[in-house]
Amino acid sequence: MPQRRSHVAPSAEQSELAAALAELRADIESPTTFSPAALAEAESATAPEPELDLRDVPFATLDPLGSMDLDQAFHLERASTGFQVRYAIADVPGFVTPGGAVDAEARQRGQTLYLADGNIPLHPVALSEGRASLLPDVERPALVWTFSLDDAGAVTDFRLERALMKSRAKLDYASAQAEMDRGDDGPLALLGEIGALRQAQESERGGASLNLPDEEVVQRKDGTYDIERRHPLPIEEWNAHLSLMTGMAAAELMLGAKVGVLRTMPQPDERAFDTFRRQTEALGRPWTTGQYGEFLRGLDKADPMTLPVLEAAASLFRGAGYVTFDGQVPADIEQAAIGASYAHATAPLRRLVDRWSLAICLAVSKGDEAPEWARSSLETLPALMQESGQRASRLNADTLNRVEAALLHPLVGTTVDATVIELRGDERAAIQIADPAVTATASVPTGTVPGTTVSVRLVRTNIAKGEVEFAA
Incomplete structure (x- = not known):
């Protein structure tokens, strides 16, 4: 499959990112x-x-x-x-x-x-x-x-x-x-x-x-x-x-x-299965028959709705x-x-x-x-x-967050299109930006469903802490 690549050019952001990653390495709770x-x-x-x-x-x-x-x-x-x-x-x-x-x-x-x-x-x-x-x-x-x-x-x-x-x-x-x-x-x-x-x-x-x-x-x-x-x-x-x-x-x-x-x-319990079924229905790719593994294997990777479905399925793999x-x-x-x-x-x-x-x-x-x-x-x-x-997961997430903040920093104050991949409350959602290829959290209008394309404004970034803030 084609891959998206986002590049951080040499700049003040790059220097700040290098310092943030060096600090992250120094703070690892492991020899x-x-x-x-x-x-x-x-x-x-x-x-x-x-x-x-x-x-x-x-x-x-x-x-x-x-x-x-x-x-x-x-x-x-x-x-x-x-x-x-x-x-x-x-x-x-x-x-x-x-x-x-x-x-x-x-x-x-x-x-x-x-x-x-x-x-x-x-x-x-x-x-x-x-x-x-x-x-x-x-x-x-x-x-x-x-x-x-x-x-x-x-x-x-x-x-x-x-x-x-x-x-x-x-x-x-x-x-x-x-x-x-x-x-x-x-x-x-x-x-x-x-x-x-x-x-x-x-x-x-x-x-x-x-x-x-x-x-x-x-x-x-x-x-x-x-x-x-x-x-x-x-x-x-x-x-x-x-x-x-x-x-x-x-x-x-x-x-x-x-x-x-x-x-x-x-095995996931019936409550988890029911939630996943409702999510697939909302995404327009309903799971109605067969085992969930068979359903996931049949998803088309070229379909833009596949990523939101897979993100929803992650709750079954816990x-x-x-x-x-x-x-x-x-x-x-x-x-x-x-x-x-x-x-x-x-x-x-x-x-x-x-x-x-x-x-x-x-x-x-x-x-x-x-x-x-x-x-x-x-x-x-x-x-x-x-x-x-847990240490590896934290390190991976902290590294991604810092690089994403550096990638997005030049876009502070601008508006970009993003796909909603998972709801996290009534007015918060995980969003996927295509370029740069970044996953983030943003406020979204009430009633937004996964798979929707929304316009979000980048309010601020903090490279040292790996923080970004989007608003609808």
Whole structure:
């Protein structure tokens, strides 16, 4: 899908924005550097000897352009009864010593934090972008999931093994999508076919995907900042289904062993469904039949009313959390949006909880007991992940708000057209401005409904605080 890009030109606003972002980084409630002990440990750490040699398998990675912390690599091929999918995950459990300096600092962070001018990694760069990352043309230890799929894309068998592998291609979303659109042969040739089958499997499970447009702050080479806003490409959604398939397999292993950590989300209640139905009716895109996931998958991304519908649907995707267990399976084990039990197990370089999932799954797959270090610390994970998730959300919102204020500052005193995407009270609404691509809150006339185009005047901005004020 075409993307909107808004550019902050070098100016007084740009200088003020740079100072605001620097202050934001300084105020992060998380360590921003690693201790000498953690750095030294990362430089010297070695993973256990792999049991399997898969260096001849031409794995490939698929990530945002410029990424160096490569958690996953895949290899897809046809089999006599369907497909075989190999999904390699960075062997972070092998590199990180339980109770060591890297482990201790990772628990303080919870996840990698992404800023406009870089990131604050979960692990020292020597691991996250070096020795543990599945970079191309270098041998790496990895935890490799091997899936057998039937002709309909359903998993008929899977296993997890520690293996030595080597990625042959480092692909990015945009160029890979262009490659697929041209019909080029290569490592992605089957991704669309398998991805579409997995999407159909999701539909059969009653799962739902909320593919809201991405809104990301990026720093240009000249030091200025942009906001890029775009819908996920088809290739990103297909790739995501490989990760979802792996997470469901990880949950199955841990539930079978009665020890582990799941990512859960409750089903929306009838009140939430009724509210969403009324909202879709008001938007002229009523949800009248079928499951809500089927309705959301059928929305036309080119339709200007799709964004307001997706924003309204966000209320159905609430309450996600983590549940741990050891010896007894909990009562609530489903991730409702996926329509199955699910675990985070594919991003251990960037997310703390995945190391526990992978370590437990590897032990279970070998017929061993779950590692004692993982069992003894399971109950601490939900709080650590909740805290880091809240920190990441605040940081992302604060960064966007400051860049949006800088983008809008030259328009103070002028009137712009905007689309109402969500009501927030009788006379307040979330609005979407097309150029610059900014989402904001504004006062609107009584009776305004989502999807309406309104004229709003920009009253003031405060770049340092990330504040903007619009009036009808």
